[in-house]
Amino acid sequence: KQEVTQIPAALSVPEGENLVLNCSFTDSAIYNLQWFRQDPGKGLTSLLLIQSSQREQTSGRLNASLDKSSGRSTLYIAASQPGDSATYLCAVRPRDYGGSQGNLIFGKGTKLSVKP
Amino acid sequence: KAGVTQTPRYLIKTRGQQVTLSCSPISGHRSVSWYQQTPGQGLQFLFEYFSETQRNKGNFPGRFSGRQFSNSRSEMNVSTLELGDSALYLCASRTGYGTNEKLFFGSGTQLSVL
Numbered sequence: 099k100q101e102v103t104q105i106p107a108a109l110s111v112p113e114g115e116n117l118v119l120n121c122s123f124t125d126s127a128i129y130n131l132q133w134f135r136q137d138p139g140k141g142l143t144s145l146l147l148i149q150s151s152q153r154e155q156t157s158g159r160l161n162a163s164l165d166k167s168s169g170r171s172t173l174y175i176a177a178s179q180p181g182d183s184a185t186y187l188c189a190v191r192p193r194d195y196g197g198s199q200g201n202l203i204f205g206k207g208t209k210l211s212v213k214p
Numbered sequence: 215k216a217g218v219t220q221t222p223r224y225l226i227k228t229r230g231q232q233v234t235l236s237c238s239p240i241s242g243h244r245s246v247s248w249y250q251q252t253p254g255q256g257l258q259f260l261f262e263y264f265s266e267t268q269r270n271k272g273n274f275p276g277r278f279s280g281r282q283f284s285n286s287r288s289e290m291n292v293s294t295l296e297l298g299d300s301a302l303y304l305c306a307s308r309t310g311y312g313t314n315e316k317l318f319f320g321s322g323t324q325l326s327v328l
Binding site for chain 2 (some may be wrong): 130143147201202
């Protein structure tokens with residue numbers, strides 16, 4: 099059974115610092131891995147999607163990496179800003195036994211606070 | 215282009231009642247999935263509909279049901295509400311599969327069961 103774990107559960111950093119959020123998953127049979135951002139009481143916003151054949155994706159100050167063999171992904175945020183404060187979730191889309199796509203399995207998230 | 219719309223935004227019910235939540239996907243999106251989010255369990259998949267057919271169902275009791283209409287709008291129903299059903303219910307519409315997948319979430323319906 100696929101499980102997704104995110105460490106740490108919470109992180110507080112001063113503005114301007116570079117930071118790394120971690121995500122691990124137990125089964126390497128995945129179609130893709132996605133990183134989302136969630137603001138309090140709101141829905142999720144997709145940040146980056148990495149296909150299983152890819153190693154990394156970049157968008158602005160965000161860079162996500164994927165090491166499928168070790169079951170790990172990281173989200174790197176450069177030059178953090180107070181507006182980056184939110185909960186960051188990673189999710190994997192498993193590849194089912196029959197080869198079809200399973201549904202997203204989420205980690206519980208890392209709550210990031212960037213202090214001015 | 216309007217985003218994913220969920221109504222109502224907040225809902226308060228009592229144990230034993232039933233509730234219906236609504237989700238309108240982005241225009242042109244035919245896939246709608248539902249998730250339950252609680253502080254303890256995080257985000258858990260409920261079910262996914264594509265062109266009015268349920269494609270997948272998560273590990274929830276039969277009290278949770280859903281449907282999708284011909285215009286892709288979806289509803290989920292929870293009967294005989296329990297205190298543990300209090301959660302943020304999120305719906306997502308999806309375009310593309312595999313390499314070009316894009317997922318868009320609504321702001322959710324916050325359900326409180328008293």
